[in-house]
């Protein structure tokens with residue numbers, strides 16, 4: 409049985425891994441060359457701590473307040489776009505306590521399953537990537553954020569997560585070299601970090617060694633359907649360009665592809681749509697309704713000799729994440745909702761970097777950080793220093809995983825937002841189980857496409 413996956417991000421690759429294990433003959437069609445993209449420059453967190461769906465009470469009012477601050481971590485790019493309006497209305501309607509109550513348990517189960525499967529990839533020795541299961545600390549500086557965090561801790565405990573609430577002194581003892589300037593923190597011990605760039609490289613190599621075909625620089629441009637099934641996908645190959653695939657807009661027939669643009673078709677028993685923030689137009693070609701928006705985020709990475717930070721952490725008031733790998737530091741944040749674009753909003757990048765020494769004054773002298781945040785160097789080398797990717801946002805904060813409602817041989821695996829890496833292994837496993845007609849490792853109802861009506 410043949411399976412074709414559209415998109416070679418972490419979701420597409422993980423799905424290929426498990427489908428191949430189930431005996432499928434797998435081909436991946438990937439528009440880029442698998443050296444960049446949302447699945448590479450992310451923060452590397454595996455986050456069971458993020459069980460609460462993104463659509464939750466308070467998000468909209470906080471977002472509106474942040475809209476008016478240039479350096480804030482949230483921004484909606486205003487546009488007269490039907491997609492943005494449709495997605496926005498649905499998202500606002502989903503920001504309820506019911507959505508959190510409905511989504512938190514399946515999200516926690518999916519995240520924990522995925523963390524265990526990813527750890528098993530590393531422990532089996534089939535792939536070698538840096539993996540550190542030391543948990544993640546969420547730091548807060550104000551009573552308002554402490555209150556919100558303690559509510560998250562309460563819910564996490566109810567879901568069986570291992571979490572310790574830390575006083576200011578305990579936070580400082582966790583980071584003796586950096587002495588964080590905080591009111592307290594919550595240490596989510598089920599969380600882990602890995603180095604996503606290496607995982608992506610290793611996973612692609614492993615798949616190719618096992619016979620999975622990965623067609624790079626290959627863009628799906630149309631979908632042929634007959635009797636409620638996809639009969640073929642049409643794709644074009646392009647010469648590799650220096651322009652990263654990650655900010656290319658979806659193919660439109662009026663814009664010629666660069667390079668030779670040779671056109672081909674591919675038939676398959678099963679198609680899996682895992683094209684991240686570009687999934688919606690492809691779903692539409694198949695006659696499927698898939699409301700989604702890209703949520704742009706930035707990260708900055710620097711090589712360092714000595715790593716003073718012992719635990720990955722999130723600075724809650726600033727919504728900034730810091731990832732300490734053995735020889736690297738990555739800092740990232742922001743959620744800019746709007747169409748895919750290649751603009752870098754410098755004040756928001758500065759906002760991210762300025763937040764770090766507010767929580768960790770010692771970073772003001774730390775050589776790695778100083779190198780990363782030097783404003784002159786940042787401006788001069790903006791494009792090399794600042795990476796950005798597009799999180800695929802669903803309307804209710806839960807991913808879309810399951811069979812497409814109107815197309816019998818199409819499965820959808822996208823909409824993972826800020827948790828694509830955290831949920832990838834479990835998503836791939838669940839897709840392969842559903843595709844193979846097996847019982848699934850967990851209840852998948854909450855992620856089904858039926859909820860879109």
Ligand SMILES: Cc1cc2nc3c(=O)[nH]c(=O)nc-3n(C[C@H](O)[C@H](O)[C@H](O)COP(=O)(O)OP(=O)(O)OC[C@H]3O[C@@H](n4cnc5c(N)ncnc54)[C@H](O)[C@@H]3O)c2cc1C
Nearest residue numbers: 415417418419439450451452453628684705827828829830
């Ligand atoms: C700053 C930032 C930090 C993040 N940190 C974390 C984190 O710490 N932990 C976490 O779990 N998640 C994190 N995320 C989110 C995570 O990176 C994403 O959820 C995840 O990468 C999405 O994976 P994907 O495979 O769905 O999409 P992508 O990685 O975007 O892959 C989709 C692929 O489809 C290809 N494609 C698109 N259109 C076509 C077409 N027509 N034909 C063929 N191919 C096509 C694209 O080229 C792309 O390679 C972060 C995101 C950002 C931006």
